[in-house]
Each structure stands twice: as C-alpha cells, then as structure tokens.
Amino acid sequence: MSEKTMNVFEIVQEQIRQGCETLGAEEAVYEILKQPKRFLQVNIPVRMDDGSVKVFDGYRSQHTDVLGPAKGGLRFHPIVDADEVKALSMWMTFKCAVVGLPYGGGKGAVCCNPKEMSPGEIERLARGFIRAVGNFIGPEVDIPAPDVYTNPQIMAWMVDEYSVLQQRNSFGVMTGKPLNIGGSLGRNTATGRGCVYTVREAAERIGLDLNNSTTVLQGFGNVGSFAGQFMQEEGSTLIAVREIDGAAYNPDGLDVNKLMEYRAEHGTVKGFPGSKDLSNDELMNLPCDILIPAALENQLTSRNAGGVKAKIVAEAANGPTTPEADRILHDKGILVIPDILSSAGGVTVSYFEWVQNLQHFYWTEQEVDERLERIIVDAFDSIYSMSKEHKVSMRNAAYLVAIDRVAQAMKARGWLG
Ligand code: GLU
Numbered sequence: 001m002s003e004k005t006m007n008v009f010e011i012v013q014e015q016i017r018q019g020c021e022t023l024g025a026e027e028a029v030y031e032i033l034k035q036p037k038r039f040l041q042v043n044i045p046v047r048m049d050d051g052s053v054k055v056f057d058g059y060r061s062q063h064t065d066v067l068g069p070a071k072g073g074l075r076f077h078p079i080v081d082a083d084e085v086k087a088l089s090m091w092m093t094f095k096c097a098v099v100g101l102p103y104g105g106g107k108g109a110v111c112c113n114p115k116e117m118s119p120g121e122i123e124r125l126a127r128g129f130i131r132a133v134g135n136f137i138g139p140e141v142d143i144p145a146p147d148v149y150t151n152p153q154i155m156a157w158m159v160d161e162y163s164v165l166q167q168r169n170s171f172g173v174m175t176g177k178p179l180n181i182g183g184s185l186g187r188n189t190a191t192g193r194g195c196v197y198t199v200r201e202a203a204e205r206i207g208l209d210l211n212n213s214t215t216v217l218q219g220f221g222n223v224g225s226f227a228g229q230f231m232q233e234e235g236s237t238l239i240a241v242r243e244i245d246g247a248a249y250n251p252d253g254l255d256v257n258k259l260m261e262y263r264a265e266h267g268t269v270k271g272f273p274g275s276k277d278l279s280n281d282e283l284m285n286l287p288c289d290i291l292i293p294a295a296l297e298n299q300l301t302s303r304n305a306g307g308v309k310a311k312i313v314a315e316a317a318n319g320p321t322t323p324e325a326d327r328i329l330h331d332k333g334i335l336v337i338p339d340i341l342s343s344a345g346g347v348t349v350s351y352f353e354w355v356q357n358l359q360h361f362y363w364t365e366q367e368v369d370e371r372l373e374r375i376i377v378d379a380f381d382s383i384y385s386m387s388k389e390h391k392v393s394m395r396n397a398a399y400l401v402a403i404d405r406v407a408q409a410m411k412a413r414g415w416l417g
Helices: 008-023 027-033 082-098 119-136 152-166 190-206 222-233 256-266 280-284 323-331 345-359 365-389 394-412
Strands: 038-047 053-062 070-077 104-111 142-146 214-218 237-243 246-249 290-293 312-314 335-337
Touching (some): 008 027, 027 394, 038 082, 070 345, 104 142, 142 152, 190 345, 237 280, 323 335
Antiparallel strands (some): 053 104
8 A cells, every 4th residue: 555545544553463463463363453442423512702603523532441441642633533543542552551551542632723712612622522422431441631732721621521520520530630630740741751761772772872962853842842851951952843834943952941932932933043944854854863753643754764864763753654664764774763662651651640540649750750761761671672682673573562462461351262
C-alpha cells in the first residue's frame, strides 16, 4: 500500500501483525488486537455564546482491557476521525505495556477547534462529552487524560460533570487534573521529561555528549515546550522550534524559557527575536544531533526522511513517523526512539496520579520524578538490549515486548487456545 493511501489505523494494524508474526503468537492474539474492543461515537449539542446550538462529533475508543482499565488521552481537534482515534487507542495499549503499566489503551477525541471557542463554550462541550460517554468510563473502566489541545482545566470540568452523574466525587476517572482536585505533582511536565530521559539514555549508548549537542523540536505545546526545557537543562542547544503556523530558527541557540514567554504572549513562536522562519521540511532536515517530533501523526514521511541529519529521533508525539520514513531512517543508521517509549512519561505519571487518587495519599514531586525516571530508564534498557540481541529496530523491539506482555495476559485469563 502506498504511503498516501495508508491511514494510521492500517499502520498500527500492520505493526501488530508483524509483531505477532515475529513472536509466533497464535492467530487469536492478532484477531483480538486488530481493532478496539469497544468504540463509541457520540454527538454533543452545545449552546454557543451567540445562542445558537452547534452539534459536535465525539469519539472514545477502548482497545483492550486485558491488562487493566483503558487509559489514554482525549483530544479536541478540528481534524479527527474514527480511524485515527482507534489507531491512537491501539498505540496506547502498547505504550502502557512497554513501561509495564496495568492498563489497556484508550483514546478519545472531539472534532472542534478550541482556538475559536470561548472558555464557556469549551466547558459546555467538555461537560456534554462526559454526559454522552459517562456510562462507559470510570476509574476501573476507562480513564481519559489531556492530549492535543486539552488541558487540566478541561479535565477538571469533566471530573466535576462525572461526579455529578455519579452523585459522588470520583477524582480517579480522569488524570492530568489540576493539583487542587487530585492532580499529581510532576504530571504536567511528565511527557517532556520522559522523552528527555530516553534521549539521555540513547545519547549515552551512541557516545553523544549532550553538552555539545543541538536539538530541533517540532511542536511547542505541553510536550514540546517541556522537552525543550529539559534538553536545555541537559546541556543541549535548542536551535529550532516549529509549530503549525511558523518556526523560530537560530543556529546560535534559542533560550527556551524566553521562547515559552514569547509564545504565551503572542500565541506563536514565529517572529521570536533573533530567529527566522522555516518550512516544516526545512526544519526536519536541519543539521542537528537530536530531532524531537512533538506534534501530530505522519510528520516524518518518505518526502523528508531522506534529508534528516539528526543522530537521534525521539518521538514525543504519537505516530509521527510513517512506516516508509521509518525504513529510511533505519537504513541511514539513525537511532529512532519509538513513540510508545519516548512519549510514555505522561501516561506513566497519569498512572501515579490515579494510584494517588485511589489511595487518597499524595506524593512529593521528587517521588514522582524518581519513579518516572526509574520506569523509563528500565524500559529503555530492556528495549535497547532486545533490539541489539535480535538485531531489530528499537520500534520493533518495543512492539515485541509490548505484544508479548499483552498476549501473556490473554493467555493467563484463558482467552487463547
Ligand atoms: N495523551 C497522552 C498520551 O498520548 C497521555 C495519556 C494519559 O496520560 O493517559 O500518551
């Protein structure tokens, strides 16, 4: 199938098929995993500020619950469809399994443009979504979290609505909440932090000194901005950042904290003093040591992968590399840290948040960060060793580890022959 016609759902199915084949897993493992166990499509009528009623499409996909409740983000984005949400929920299964969390994969989306909506409209949409899916989620069933264009405030409205439906507080139904209603210290920065732990490990393996390295970032939202900040703390020089509407490029380095302030004020990184703009392909092909795609799916493609000059690609986004681009990067000898490992920091601290909610016992930021570091470093280590031992890419190794864990649980539960 050509790269153009292959959608992300087909990509993940192919990844599962290949993984099952390599593992020699029985047919039922692929048959169970090739689609979500449950997929909900809802419509959500919302009273807009001008008095009109607009109806939004919403989705929630629960891939598997073999290892535990479904877990994964909920995005608000103008371009989402059922197949994309299904694929994202499937990647969450493997992301959770790679780092050993007791969860299956989940993902949701509402098709909307929050940038053009007032806070009141976003709140009514968030509450409407929960009223539509309320019977199908819960701390032991499916636990949503922030994703693209959603944030702790949106989680707070959703927890509140869910608690009203349940007639009791239920903080464990969502993660990524504000600190004062059951959020966890360290959750906001966790995906960026986890990504940088994987970069640090990878750099050590290939003998790259981060103090003399350069980093390029695609995406500067919650994940990208903190990844940039932590890369800078590790001694790397951030030379370029691009978002959907433009870039900030300065070969002498960008100050991440100043760039964050600039973006908060101007709503874009474009025009940051001393920087120039770049196209997306120019950004991907800049000479640098570390490239971090931290935006959306299908950003590294056969069109731009051949020109990538980085030594390490750390996938902080979900599914940023097409299979064709993946092969090209692999053939060029670039170390690609797969999304299901490099972006697992967020869901790992979501797990910590959920544990704290269930126990009503809260941890210090140091406890959160130390536990996160241990989990990510251990997972990196076992996947790196697996990739060396079986002479496969880090991505293939990660899928082998993840699918094997899921298949073992199916076996234990008596789902297989
Ligand atoms: N949306 C994040 C992800 O894709 C976090 C999910 C979660 O915390 O449940 O990994």
